[in-house]
Amino acid sequence: MIRLESIERIFQVGDERVFALRQVDLAVRSGEYLSIMGPSGSGKSTMLNILGLLDRPDKGVYQLDGRDATHLTDRQQAEMRRHKIGFIFQFFHLIPRLTAAENVELPLTLAGVDPVARKECVAAALARLGLAERAKHRPDQLSGGQRQRVAIARATIMRPALVLADEPTGNLDRASGTEVIHTIESLNAEGMTVVMVTHDPELGRRARRQVRMLDGRIVSDSGAGHEG
Amino acid sequence: MKAEDVIRFCGRSLAGYPLRTGLMLLAMAIGVAAVVLLTSLGEGARRYVAGKFTSLGTHLLIVLPGRSETVGGPPPLLGQTPRDLTVDDALALTRSSAVRRVAPLMLGSAPVSLESRSREAIIMGTTADMFEVRNLEMAQGRFLPPGEVGRAEAVCVLGQKLRNELFGNGSPLGAFVRIGQRRFRVIGVLTKKGESLGTDLGEVALIPVASASALFNRASLFRILVQAQSREAIPRAKKAILQIIQERHEGEEDVTVITQDALLATFDRIFKALTLAVGGIAAISLAVAGILIMNVMLIAVSQRTGEIGLLMAIGAPGKQIQRLFLSEAAMLSLVGAAVGLLLALAGHWVLARLFPEFPLSVPIWSPITAVGVALATGLIFGVLPARRASRLDPVVALSRR
Numbered sequence: 001m002i003r004l005e006s007i008e009r010i011f012q013v014g015d016e017r018v019f020a021l022r023q024v025d026l027a028v029r030s031g032e033y034l035s036i037m038g039p040s041g042s043g044k045s046t047m048l049n050i051l052g053l054l055d056r057p058d059k060g061v062y063q064l065d066g067r068d069a070t071h072l073t074d075r076q077q078a079e080m081r082r083h084k085i086g087f088i089f090q091f092f093h094l095i096p097r098l099t100a101a102e103n104v105e106l107p108l109t110l111a112g113v114d115p116v117a118r119k120e121c122v123a124a125a126l127a128r129l130g131l132a133e134r135a136k137h138r139p140d141q142l143s144g145g146q147r148q149r150v151a152i153a154r155a156t157i158m159r160p161a162l163v164l165a166d167e168p169t170g171n172l173d174r175a176s177g178t179e180v181i182h183t184i185e186s187l188n189a190e191g192m193t194v195v196m197v198t199h200d201p202e203l204g205r206r207a208r209r210q211v212r213m214l215d216g217r218i219v220s221d222s223g224a225g226h227e228g
Numbered sequence: 229m230k231a232e233d234v235i236r237f238c239g240r241s242l243a244g245y246p247l248r249t250g251l252m253l254l255a256m257a258i259g260v261a262a263v264v265l266l267t268s269l270g271e272g273a274r275r276y277v278a279g280k281f282t283s284l285g286t287h288l289l290i291v292l293p294g295r296s297e298t299v300g301g302p303p304p305l306l307g308q309t310p311r312d313l314t315v316d317d318a319l320a321l322t323r324s325s326a327v328r329r330v331a332p333l334m335l336g337s338a339p340v341s342l343e344s345r346s347r348e349a350i351i352m353g354t355t356a357d358m359f360e361v362r363n364l365e366m367a368q369g370r371f372l373p374p375g376e377v378g379r380a381e382a383v384c385v386l387g388q389k390l391r392n393e394l395f396g397n398g399s400p401l402g403a404f405v406r407i408g409q410r411r412f413r414v415i416g417v418l419t420k421k422g423e424s425l426g427t428d429l430g431e432v433a434l435i436p437v438a439s440a441s442a443l444f445n446r447a448s449l450f451r452i453l454v455q456a457q458s459r460e461a462i463p464r465a466k467k468a469i470l471q472i473i474q475e476r477h478e479g480e481e482d483v484t485v486i487t488q489d490a491l492l493a494t495f496d497r498i499f500k501a502l503t504l505a506v507g508g509i510a511a512i513s514l515a516v517a518g519i520l521i522m523n524v525m526l527i528a529v530s531q532r533t534g535e536i537g538l539l540m541a542i543g544a545p546g547k548q549i550q551r552l553f554l555s556e557a558a559m560l561s562l563v564g565a566a567v568g569l570l571l572a573l574a575g576h577w578v579l580a581r582l583f584p585e586f587p588l589s590v591p592i593w594s595p596i597t598a599v600g601v602a603l604a605t606g607l608i609f610g611v612l613p614a615r616r617a618s619r620l621d622p623v624v625a626l627s628r629r
Binding site: 049052054055074075077078079080081082083087089091093095096097098102106107109110111112115154155158 | 229230233237240241243244534535537538539540541542543544545546547548622623626
């Protein structure tokens with residue numbers, strides 16, 4: 001599914017060159033549930049951005065689904081993000097003026113899917129996440145947990161193979177956080193590959209495979225042994 | 229992304245900021261309304277002047293005493309006063325085959341009185357032909373009788389306003405009024421035709437030219453109005469007039485002939501230029517509206533950074549984001565232009581109510597150009613914000629909440 005080979009990402013901060021990622025190698029098989037942990041500045045967010053094709057590595061090769069994703073054009077990258085990757089953010093990133101249903105519909109709209117098919121798809125996705133009654137509500141009328149579930153519905157409406165979650169519970173209370181994690185885990189049970197970045201060691205331990213990062217390097221990887 | 233989805237998405241985002249959107253629409257609308265209204269005023273002014281000239285009469289030439297043109301050549305040795313134009317000069321003009329009718333015009337001012345009521349009025353001495361030459365219309369009675377030009381018949385035709393002031397509701401026909409020291413019988417009243425080139429025909433009294441000559445004790449005419457046979461005959465008539473007058477005035481070309489068409493064409497050109505200039509000035513307000521759109525869109529881009537980042541994350545390429553913002557600008561311009569056209573329509577209605585005589589008219593090109601310019605400014609000034617939005621780094625954009 002994912003293969004990173006000697007990935008480097010360097011940021012220029014003033015006169016200094018800061019290594020966000022140094023010589024990172026990582027392979028993730030299809031259907032894995034992986035957590036990336038580490039202190040702030042360890043490079044885990046940069047890693048997620050590169051996996052999500054939002055950022056490009058300065059060196060190294062990234063293969064996604066057997067395709068070299070490092071040298072794609074802007075349009076091709078957008079295309080891959082649209083069909084293969086779903087993002088779940090800490091701050092949900094719902095568009096405030098749109099209803100829950102419209103927010104979920106957005107990826108389908110962008111992809112130019114027929115309106116009738118769109119409506120069905122959205123209704124089904126909302127029902128699956130227990131949000132059917134909230135379809136017409138705007139984000140400010142929803143609780144944090146509901147917002148994140150709307151965001152998850154949006155991330156998965158295109159049935160992506162890879163779900164990337166950046167501190168998905170970072171902005172939620174314990175109860176709704178647990179609910180959200182269960183939702184994400186059920187996605188994994190459906191066969192989606194899940195990569196989750198988190199601070200929270202308890203959350204990280206839930207993942208079947210745990211990766212620890214420090215100073216832009218992978219320092220431990222519980223699943224590195226069995227290569228995919 | 230489907231076109232209707234783009235429209236809906238942009239519509240929602242415009243509706244999401246009502247104050248901002250409203251202000252931009254207002255700016256656009258004012259610009260468009262200004263272009264349409266001002267050009268329509270200019271066009272109206274042109275038609276107004278053209279109308280005035282046509283109401284003077286058709287195929288009209290005006291002969292004035294004295295030369296007003298400057299022609300090169302040595303200055304005359306002896307001081308040269310222009311000879312007066314006389315009734316005989318006028319009658320001589322009928323010799324030309326290009327001339328259909330001739331009406332001499334003597335102008336003076338005298339009190340017109342009935343019993344104790346008296347009004348100072350403009351007295352026009354002329355002949356029966358004036359009726360046709362000047363396109364006059366009678367409200368009551370008849371015009372000056374045709375016949376011997378030299379006969380000083382004591383009859384007069386009154387303007388509508390003068391009639392009202394002297395007679396009130398009573399019938400003036402057959403009554404006698406006093407003009408200066410003479411008595412005249414009223415035989416007709418002109419219709420209210422309004423003002424024509426400075427002379428209000430409502431306030432005049434027309435009398436036979438011979439009577440006027442006796443009244444004012446002079447023989448010189450104010451001008452001679454000549455009607456040519458046809459539009460094509462106008463240049464020939466002008467030549468003939470100059471020739472005849474020159475013969476009669478011992479070889480001196482001491483009159484000026486103005487043709488109505490030449491005047492009309494000149495005024496037409498002036499007013500067209502004026503309309504364009506005024507429209508151009510109004511178009512500047514459209515450009516200002518465009519700059520406003522750019523400004524506000526730039527703010528919108530920075531306010532909606534998170535949203536742009538999200539659109540990128542869910543698979544919108546930069547081009548598509550650029551298109552979305554451009555569509556928003558285009559929609560703003562179009563809706564603003566539509567509101568502006570409505571505004572112009574309302575303004576038009578109000579102006580037409582206030583000045584019913586002014587022939588307001590919208591030249592067909594003006595709303596089309598106004599909407600076109602509005603759309604173009606919207607798009608041109610929308611490009612910069614749209615490009616800025618499409619070039620945002622998604623990581624940075626998403627990190628801003």
